[in-house]
Amino acid sequence: MTRVGVVTGMIAESRCLGAALQETPTANQPIVYCAGASVQRAHDGARALIAQGATALMSFGLAGGLAPDAEPGDLLCATDILDTSGGQWPTTAPWRHALAAALGSDAEAPLVTSPDPITTIDMKERLHRDSGAVAVDMESAAVAAVAAHASVPFVALRVIVDPARRAIPQSALNGLGPNGEQRPLAVLAALLTRPGDLPGLIRLGRDTARGMRRLRRVAALGDALFAGPFGGPGG
Numbered sequence: 001m002t003r004v005g006v007v008t009g010m011i012a013e014s015r016c017l018g019a020a021l022q023e024t025p026t027a028n029q030p031i032v033y034c035a036g037a038s039v040q041r042a043h044d045g046a047r048a049l050i051a052q053g054a055t056a057l058m059s060f061g062l063a064g065g066l067a068p069d070a071e072p073g074d075l076l077c078a079t080d081i082l083d084t085s086g087g088q089w090p091t092t093a094p095w096r097h098a099l100a101a102a103l104g105s106d107a108e109a110p111l112v113t114s115p116d117p118i119t120t121i122d123m124k125e126r127l128h129r130d131s132g133a134v135a136v137d138m139e140s141a142a143v144a145a146v147a148a149h150a151s152v153p154f155v156a157l158r159v160i161v162d163p164a165r166r167a168i169p170q171s172a173l174n175g176l177g178p179n180g181e182q183r184p185l186a187v188l189a190a191l192l193t194r195p196g197d198l199p200g201l202i203r204l205g206r207d208t209a210r211g212m213r214r215l216r217r218v219a220a221l222g223d224a225l226f227a228g229p230f231g232g233p234g235g
Contacts, residue, residue, distance in 0.1 A: 005057050010061060013062065030225075057143055057153070061137065076160065077099055081140045084127075091144070112141075169200035169201050
């Protein structure tokens with residue numbers, strides 16, 4: 001029987017899954033771990049999920065757009081996971097194709113993981129040019145590496161939030177705690193010293209809300225997500 005271990009970067013992403021599974025339980029209940037947007041925690045968490053009985057791994061959550069045509073709310077089923085050191089891991093194609101069809105994916109394309117936030121338009125353009133990836137996150141490469149080492153199937157589902165044409169305000173970087181918790185008061189405190197960030201924060205908030213709405217719709221399709229790499233009840 002397939003049991004999927006899911007790694008997210010934010011508690012809000014994990015709660016999307018939790019709320020959806022409470023409303024519509026699936027025959028294949030996943031094990032969920034929040035890595036707090038940390039490569040090391042994502043690696044350790046993925047290993048812990050395997051130890052707890054996960055027979056397949058999934059990276060799930062939001063991502064930053066790199067390709068010019070990537071829009072907030074777009075769903076990416078990643079074909080390959082890259083890192084900024086030249087690593088590359090393919091996702092499990094049959095599982096990915098099944099998910100893309102069931103979820104109405106907007107793209108099947110590469111995703112790159114960066115250990116540091118990619119915040120400026122120039123940084124996004126450079127990373128897109130160097131990697132060919134359409135989006136960037138901070139967890140998937142670590143999860144992909146663990147899956148490859150354990151010889152278990154792996155997929156990455158990511159919803160675009162900030163498009164390549166927009167920078168991320170510096171104040172926003174204070175908004176995520178080390179355990180993946182949101183810290184709005186820390187953002188407000190940073191905004192006091194950077195009031196010019198306010199318009200960008202408002203746009204980012206709107207984009208994030210749009211991304212989270214799509215992520216919740218994806219999470220609501222529990223059986224489609226967690227049937228496993230071969231589909232059907234029990235994987």
